[in-house]
Amino acid sequence: MLEDSAIKQEDTAVQVRQMGRMMASLFYHVTKEVISELGEERGTELVKRAIKAYGSERGYQHQENVLRAGIEHLPENYVELADLPPLGWDVEKVEPGENKTHIKITYCPLAEYWKEKGLEKIGRLYCAVDQAKYEAFHPESDYVHLKNALDGDGFCEMVCRRRNSSYIKA
Numbered sequence: 001m002l003e004d005s006a007i008k009q010e011d012t013a014v015q016v017r018q019m020g021r022m023m024a025s026l027f028y029h030v031t032k033e034v035i036s037e038l039g040e041e042r043g044t045e046l047v048k049r050a051i052k053a054y055g056s057e058r059g060y061q062h063q064e065n066v067l068r069a070g071i072e073h074l075p076e077n078y079v080e081l082a083d084l085p086p087l088g089w090d091v092e093k094v095e096p097g098e099n100k101t102h103i104k105i106t107y108c109p110l111a112e113y114w115k116e117k118g119l120e121k122i123g124r125l126y127c128a129v130d131q132a133k134y135e136a137f138h139p140e141s142d143y144v145h146l147k148n149a150l151d152g153d154g155f156c157e158m159v160c161r162r163r164n165s166s167y168i169k170a
Contacts, residue, residue: 009087016088020109024123028114031122047125055132058083063137075141075160076101078134094157101143101160108156111149120150127156134160 007015035043062083067073071080079100084091090107093100114123127148134143143160147153 013087016085017109020088021113024110024113024126027110027126028117028119028122031125044125048128051126051128052132055129056136058129059133059136062133066137073138075134075138075162078137078160079103083133094159099159101158103158105149105156105158108149111156114150124148124150130158140164 031043031047034046037043038046062078062081063073065081066077069081071077076099088109089105092104092106094102094104110126111123114120127145127150130145131143134141140163141160142163143158145156145158147155147157149156
């Protein structure tokens with residue numbers, strides 16, 4: 001229990017990152033057991049369905065939050081409200097003003113855990129949560145991973161693009 005009601009930002013970031021690593025560990029162990037029980041193909045498909053359901057739930061919730069805040073329901077407005085703890089992930093805009101959904105994540109506590117343990121393949125299954133969130137938030141958009149730290153890139157880079165439109169380029 002905390003004695004002081006004011007927590008330093010650095011301490012909060014450490015705690016959020018610790019929780020992210022714990023979530024990554026839980027995801028790994030659940031996924032490992034599902035695949036062990038059902039086999040590689042069926043187990044992987046079940047995990048993918050679960051991640052899509054989880055991402056969809058988060059996307060629908062985020063849509064409600066955006067609308068409640070009076071923000072126009074456009075794919076690019078997903079980022080108007082944070083959907084991740086801002087102190088746990090290091091996020092940069094790639095081209096400020098050009099496309100506000102085009103971001104670079106230079107630190108992700110989940111990816112850090114999976115890379116340290118050599119679990120990139122399992123961790124990569126989780127990354128599909130991003131596409132599921134955006135699809136649920138605004139079905140006329142696609143969220144694309146341009147780079148992914150779990151694929152050997154130095155960081156993750158992603159962008160939202162409207163379907164059937166030249167709206168956003170990356």
